[in-house]
Amino acid sequence: MKFLTTNFLKCSVSACDNSNDNFPLSFDGSKCELIQDTTIEFNPEFIMNVIDRVDWDAIVLVAQELGNNSLPAAKPVLGSVEGLTEDDMAVLRDLHLLFIQTSIKEGEMKCRNCGHIYYIKNGIPNLLLPPHLA
Amino acid sequence: MLPTPLVKCDYDKIYEPSEDSFLLLDALEKEQGYLVEKFNGLVLVCEFGPGSGIVTTFMIQNRIPVGLNSVYLAVDVSPWAVEATLETAKLNNCDKGTVLDTVQGNLGTGLRKNQVDVLLFNPPYVPAEEVPEVPESKDDYKWLDLALDGGEDGMVVTQKVLDNLDSILSKNGVAYILFCARNHPEQVAEEMRLKGWKIDLVEHRKAGWEVLSVYRFSRN
Numbered sequence: 001m002k003f004l005t006t007n008f009l010k011c012s013v014s015a016c017d018n019s020n021d022n023f024p025l026s027f028d029g030s031k032c033e034l035i036q037d038t039t040i041e042f043n044p045e046f047i048m049n050v051i052d053r054v055d056w057d058a059i060v061l062v063a064q065e066l067g068n069n070s071l072p073a074a075k076p077v078l079g080s081v082e083g084l085t086e087d088d089m090a091v092l093r094d095l096h097l098l099f100i101q102t103s104i105k106e107g108e109m110k111c112r113n114c115g116h117i118y119y120i121k122n123g124i125p126n127l128l129l130p131p132h133l134a
Numbered sequence: 135m136l137p138t139p140l141v142k143c144d145y146d147k148i149y150e151p152s153e154d155s156f157l158l159l160d161a162l163e164k165e166q167g168y169l170v171e172k173f174n175g176l177v178l179v180c181e182f183g184p185g186s187g188i189v190t191t192f193m194i195q196n197r198i199p200v201g202l203n204s205v206y207l208a209v210d211v212s213p214w215a216v217e218a219t220l221e222t223a224k225l226n227n228c229d230k231g232t233v234l235d236t237v238q239g240n241l242g243t244g245l246r247k248n249q250v251d252v253l254l255f256n257p258p259y260v261p262a263e264e265v266p267e268v269p270e271s272k273d274d275y276k277w278l279d280l281a282l283d284g285g286e287d288g289m290v291v292t293q294k295v296l297d298n299l300d301s302i303l304s305k306n307g308v309a310y311i312l313f314c315a316r317n318h319p320e321q322v323a324e325e326m327r328l329k330g331w332k333i334d335l336v337e338h339r340k341a342g343w344e345v346l347s348v349y350r351f352s353r354n
């Protein structure tokens with residue numbers, strides 16, 4: 001599961017929909033095995049669109065849980081694709097590495113509201129609930 | 135005609151791509167222009183119940199809707215289907231270089247609200263006594279039933295998605311959902327129109343004794 005996908009998942013328990021703590025799921029970095037997939041080419045425009053789209057606070061939080069403390073607290077503000085500076089490109093390359101190249105192969109993630117734990121196995125997160133919670 | 139993905143799966147466990155799957159592909163091919171027009175920026179394409187993965191792979195293969203700016207998420211309740219989807223993507227060289235993830239889950243229940251830009255859904259639409267329960271073990275032979283049986287009028291699972299469509303789709307989001315005639319799609323569409331949705335028939339076709347259709351749901 002790509003790091004970016006952590007920005008699109010929440011707890012499946014419907015009662016948690018009334019809470020603000022069902023997203024992002026909390027990752028236990030010590031239990032997560034990360035891998036790098038270098039087959040996806042760096043595309044500055046794509047990463048800019050991703051930045052535009054994501055919930056940045058959740059990105060920062062999950063990155064920290066997985067051991068990356070380098071992200072700024074505020075979403076980076078970049079101009080147009082044509083006007084990117086060397087510094088901007090360095091930021092985008094870093095984020096490409098994190099969002100797209102970094103995957104969680106094995107691990108677990110927990111709802112901050114109800115505490116339910118979801119497992120990631122062989123790169124596939126399982127968000128199904130046991131019958132008594134579904 | 136756009137190329138159709140190659141699929142090799144164990145059809146005791148995975149729904150074999152059939153007329154319905156191909157109708158959905160045709161509908162999406164037809165919608166390419168509409169989708170390109172509709173979106174700019176990142177597009178999150180999400181398929182519920184990908185089964186073999188043929189539809190998601192088709193989208194990746196043909197770079198629908200907007201080539202390098204799309205990310206793909208395929209959600210299936212079946213552990214066999216989430217694996218098959220990745221295998222089908224791989225078989226068609228669509229795994230490398232693409233932002234694709236598969237998730238084992240129940241429809242949109244594990245997805246953050248209002249994120250899906252393009253929802254694709256070929257549901258279990260066959261009228262049946264009930265929607266089968268999710269098997270507890272991966273080795274259960276009943277996983278395939280979940281891909282077919284849709285309960286009363288074959289609408290139980292589809293209705294769940296329609297009832298939650300407003301919280302699944304992004305502001306600009308659009309859903310493509312397949313129906314058979316026994317689902318009474320025109321009646322379903324009318325109910326959704328009353329709730330403020332815009333519904334368009336994209337494709338329909340007679341397939342054997344079945345009439346299949348694909349409808350597009352968007353906000354007015």
Ligand SMILES: [Zn+2]
Nearest residue numbers: 011016111114
């Ligand atoms: Zn929860």
